[in-house]
Amino acid sequence: MLALGIPEASLEEKFILGSGKGGQKMNKTSSCVYLRHNSTGLEVKCGQTRFREQNRFLARRELCDRLEARQRGEQGAQRQKIEKIRRQKRRRSRRQKERMLAGKRAQAQKKEFRHPPERAE
Numbered sequence: 001m002l003a004l005g006i007p008e009a010s011l012e013e014k015f016i017l018g019s020g021k022g023g024q025k026m027n028k029t030s031s032c033v034y035l036r037h038n039s040t041g042l043e044v045k046c047g048q049t050r051f052r053e054q055n056r057f058l059a060r061r062e063l064c065d066r067l068e069a070r071q072r073g074e075q076g077a078q079r080q081k082i083e084k085i086r087r088q089k090r091r092r093s094r095r096q097k098e099r100m101l102a103g104k105r106a107q108a109q110k111k112e113f114r115h116p117p118e119r120a121e
Helices: 024-028 052-072 073-090 093-114
Strands: 011-016 032-037 045-046
Touching: 011 052, 032 052, 045 052
Parallel strands: none
Antiparallel strands: 011 032, 032 045
8 A cells, every 4th residue: 555655544444244155243243344545436345254354454455456457557458358248248139139049940950950851651
């Protein structure tokens, strides 16, 4: 944090109830850490472990990584990954779906010809 010039005073820190794996310990304690860097508006939420101190460390490390990436302009690669996943999850257009189904029908007909012909008795 010192290398990036982030003072502790510019961080807003909250502790919230965790969720997920960890059972009763996670659900009853406020071990999840929410960090907000006031000058840039970056927000980080970390609840990876059951322990508050570890989550504080991990949240600060994640915030530093994001700020460093922003300074170097490396968000493009991260954004490309997110966009690729979004495209994969998006519904197909009607024309795309018809084209895909036509290809499947053609493949099914090819497979149909692989069977030996039935005998008529």
